[in-house]
Structure formats: C-alpha cells, structure tokens
Amino acid sequence: MIRTALISLTLLFITPTLTLAAEIRGTGDLGLVIERASGSIQIIETTNNSSLGRVEGLGDLSHASAVYSRDERYAYIFGRDGGLTKVDVLTQKIVKRTLQAGNSIGGAISQDGRLVAVSNYTPGGVKIFSSKTLELVADIPATYGDKGQTSKVIGLVDAPGQKFVFSLWDADEIWIADMSKPDKPQIQKFNDIGRNPYDALISPDGRYYIAGLFGEDGMALLDLWHLDAGVKRILNNYGKGEQKLPVYKMPHLEGWAMAGTHAFVPAVGRHEVLVIDTQTWTEAGRIKVHGQPIFVMARPDGRNVWVNFAIPNNDTLQVIDTESLKIIKTLQPGKGVLHMEFEPRGEQVWASIRDDDQLVIYDTDTFEEQLRLPANKPSGIFSTARAHKTGL
C-alpha cells in the first residue's frame, strides 16, 4: 500500500518533467549561428545538420562571438554593443543578459568555467563576471601612459592557471590577469610588444600566446611557461620593404591552425598565408592565396587548412594541404563568406554566407556541397565542442 502510494507520488513528480522536456537530449552536437543584422542566433545541430530554432533579443551582434559553459548547455554571447547574453541552447531561452560596456569585441571563459571575461573597446578594458549569475567579479581598465588613457582591448583568451591573457591595441602591451583569487586579480604587464596588436591566439595546450601586429610586420610571442623570458618578436623580417595593400578587414586569429610543427596564420595586407615553424618560430613558407585572409582554420585532424578572405574577395574559400603547402581546392559558395566552423571531428564544415542569407555545409574530403540552410545575415558559427578547448 505504502509502496503503491510512493510510486504514484514519484509518477506525479516525474510526469510533468517529461512533458516539459519533450525529448531528453545532450548538447554535444549543438551549435549557434550569429545573425548579425537582426540580433538573433540560430541553434543548429550537426547530427542531422538542421536548424532547431532561433533566439532573439541579443542586441547589436554586428560583431559577435561566443563561448560555452563546461556542461555545453549555456552559451555566452559577446555583442558589439557591450551586451553579454547567457543563452540556454537546450531550451533556446535567454537566461540572463547584461549591457556591461558601450562597445566590446569578444570574450573568454576561465579554465574552471566559473568566470566569463569580456574585452571592451569602450570603456577600454576587461570585465570579468560570474558565469552563473553574470554578476561583476572584477573590472580591469586598460589604463596606460601618464595621462590615464585607456586602450581598446583585443585578443582575450583563457589560459591554464585560471588566467586570462589579452592585448592592448593602443598601448602595444600584453597583460595577464591571474584570477586564482577572483576578488584579487593579479595583473602582469608586458610593454612594447609591437605596434597595434589586432588579435591574438593561444596554442591548444595553453602555452604560447601570439598577438598579430597591425602597425608593423611580425608577431609577438609570449611563452606562458617562461614569462621571465618576456615577449619575443617573431617573423620580424616578413614583408620588409614591400608596400602593403590597404587592409579592408582585420584578420582574425582564432584557434591555432596547426599541423605537425607548422602553424598557419593570415598575413596582414597581403594575399598570403604565412607558415611558421613552431620549433624555431621562424618563417617556414608563404602560400599565395586568393585575397587577404581573414580566418585561417585547420580541420581538426590538421591535414587541411581552410581560408576565407576580405572584401572584395569574400566570395571564395580556399583549402590548403598542410603537407605540400599547396592550394588543393577553391570554392565559391556565395557573397560574403564570413566564417567557418568544422564539425567536432572535422568531416564536414559549415560556412556562413552573409549576403546570400545562407549557411552552406561541405564534406571536407570530397569538397562536395551537402546542404544549404537559410539564415539571416549569418556571421560567426560556434559549436559546443569549443567548450573544452583552451582559447575557444
């Protein structure tokens, strides 16, 4: 009798839950696509390649990026207007949203997943929030010089040891914020790293932080295992004495396009992808490409690197073979190819085609087009598989 009653009670509790979550599913195959003009995101899944729905009301997403919580359920989206939005990708609802600055460029999630950091242009600096509540934990103005100016902050990434690393566009500095004690951030600064760092990346093991320089040739390398050695300038002689082309769009350094001991990065203002030998940090080659590269992204197995380009060549994607350093495929998916995202193990890649309002999916072995899906002025594509990758 008592047992029956207990069972009935249990059923009473379970039934509504089941009804609410019509289908219990994981989130490891989910992703989101920024719809930059409408301030919305689409939730996508890569098991069957489909769109699951749309979340609206995320403000100005004309430049936006996202990171994921460790459980791959929540996305933190960083918008142009300083908006930080926490979205539940499972229920497709905004959990919390805060306008934390006037103008921001990107963000990162801490090693332990408890902190979300945002890099801001206005006011220049980094703000750090609780990933659970989005309450402010630390405010780090990017102050420099003797007049108390603040710099725009770019290239913000997470690093092992509960650190955030970022660069100051106006101040030519790299800063490390150690957040081991969230209420007492420890800041370490590196000066004169090179003129106008425009973006940065960190190697997948979290050891090397590399900032690209806009104001001069070369890149700034910081070995996080040996901070005493300071910032080292690499690829210094690249492009010396040559006239740069006008740069119509800043390249992005996202993730680490790496194969064996080679890393692949966009050359600023040139129709070239640069190859770096990561043993010696010297130039190992230059690959002539179709335009000024924006994203240079390695397929997860490192065999190929995919590249998109700045206007007026932004209708094209090229694929580089990382062994021969040759272009093996040129695709023309449509106008305004803004971003690519590989499926978690790389057999397919999604690309956003802004001006055609489409997403296109390619097989990465045959390069055959698999599918097109409608999207409203799509830009960045972010899959939940990023949740467990340092720097993404």
Added chain:
Amino acid sequence: MLKMRLLIVSLMLNSGLALAEVSASRQIELTHLLKQDCGSCHGMTLKGGLGPALLPEQLDGKSTDYLVMTILEGHPNTAMPGWKTMLSTDDALWIANQIKQGLD
C-alpha cells in the same frame, strides 16, 4: 586630379546644386557596403568599433571634402584603408553625405 574633382564637388555643394549622380541600384550597393564593410571596423550601426564612431555628432565640423578624401585615400598610420579601388569619387561623396545625415 582628385583635388580638382573635390574642388568641383565642394563648389557644387556650396552653391546648392544637385549632388553627384549615383544610381538607385548603386545606392543600394553602397548602403550595403557602408553597413557591412565599413561596419566591420566602425560597427554596423556606425557606433564605432576598432575605428571611431561615424555618427552625425562625431562628424559635425568635419568637411565633406575631408570625409571624401579619407574614404578614398585612407588615413596613413591608422587602420583606415583607402577605398579608391572599389569606390569612385561620386560614391565616396554619396557615402560622406549619408553618414553626415545619419543612417536610418
């Protein structure tokens, strides 16, 4: 040559004559370029990004000539490129006037 054209343009502006001829279809293309491509640095709503905001209040006091010149030739030692390979002087003038008025 460019200076000459700019001079003519300013004369036209000052004397209140008709603005440069930019076809309706070109205007659509230019609006798209302004929002999407100028927008990649200045923000899609031109509220600023890596580049400064281009809203009417920021541009107040800057001459149309100066804006046209900046659009076509860029700004040395900054991230602003010259767009003359993609834009004519008429195009640049049309854009300069648009941003001075403000987008919708």
